Amino acid sequence: MNYLSLQYFLSLAYHLNFSKAAAALHISQPGLSRQISILEKELNVKLLKRSTRKVSLTREGEFLYQQLAPPFNSIQNSVNELRQNGAAAQMTIKIATVPSAASHIVPFLLKELKTRFPKLSFFIKETTSVHAAKLVQNGEYHLAFIRTPIDIKETIQPPLQWKEFKRSQIKLAVSSTHPYASFGSVALESCAEETFFHFDPEHSPALYSLVEHACLSAGFVPKTIGAGPEILTLANLMKENIGITILPEDMIELLDDRNIVGLDLKDIHLFSSISLIWHKENERQVTEEALSILEMVEV
Structure with missing residues (x-):
């Protein structure tokens, strides 16, 4: 059991509303609900009565709230004072x-x-x-x-x-001067004769698997020219049309100012996160x- 789960319960017991308590705690409602469920499981009691219209405390929940609220308020006041006075140890x-x-x-x-x-x-x-x-x-x-x-x-x-x-769709990454750059989308099988940059299976297994899976799904084994460069080095090599590769969309977004574009892959729907x-x-x-x-x- 940790301090945060009890703090979450106290906020919910005070507001008796998941939306208001989550906003006060700066967390999501599902995150708050999970923490309360974990606390109830650890204590082996039901702390809340939930209905479609309201939330109320059980007898056990009311007891816990009355016992915890005063000392937690004292703790919070002490923490706030330390923060305001700059006396807290540097974290x-x-x-x-x-x-x-x-x-x-x-x-x-x-x-x-x-x-x-x-x-x-x-x-x-x-x-x-x-x-x-x-x-x-x-x-x-x-x-x-x-x-x-x-x-x-x-x-x-x-x-x-x-x-x-959140998951990102994988795309074909090419130079903005590549013949395919203006297509918007491409059938990966048409790239069977292209040279691919690959990834190190030991250090970047997820990216390695994405390239392998996508190319094999398109019916070919990628012809690779190199493996394992850092992302900016990879971008500079692709910019010179030395090769192409497959990347998640969130990685391609990092390369917007390096003349790299991402193309949708027809009939291949793979994601990375x-x-x-x-x-x-x-x-x-x-x-x-x-x-x-x-x-x-x-x-």
Whole structure:
């Protein structure tokens, strides 16, 4: 049981409305509902009576609220005073991430954390999915954003936990001067004679699998010229029409100013996503706060 689950219950007990409580806590309603369900399961009692029109406390819920509200108010007042006076110890969060998450999700997370903890300091390491996961596994970093592997349920085992974010469609990435660039969409089988940039199966297994799966679905094995370059190096090579590749749309968006375009693939509908990884036994305050913020990110 953690501090946040009790805090969520107190807010809901005060508002008796999931929408208002979630807004006050800056989390999603589904995230709040999950936390309350987890708390009820841990306590083995029902704390709330839910109907289509209202929420009310059970006798057990009322007892817990009366017992917890005064000391929690005292704790919150102490925390607020520390924040206002700048007396709180400086907090640090270490995040390992793939480049696409570093551009889309990490800035949002750090902005929200800095609002809650003005003295927050942070370390960000842009790396591969496999390395990012190892940094969290070894306790060196608090959070990792990785490209979701196809077999994530088998790959990410307890005590590691994971949360998947919004999925992006995969597209064919080509130079803006490539003959296909103006097509908008392309049948992948027409690219069988093209030269592809590939990905390292050991360090970027999700991207490697996407290229393999897409090309095999189109009836050919990709002719590869190189594997494993960083995303910006890859973009510069593609810009010179040295090769093409297959990328998720969120990665192609990072290359808008590098003369790279993304083409829809006819008859091939594959998706990729970013997932968050954290260590269950490392849920100290900064990690818990980060997780509560990320509940607001669209999944």
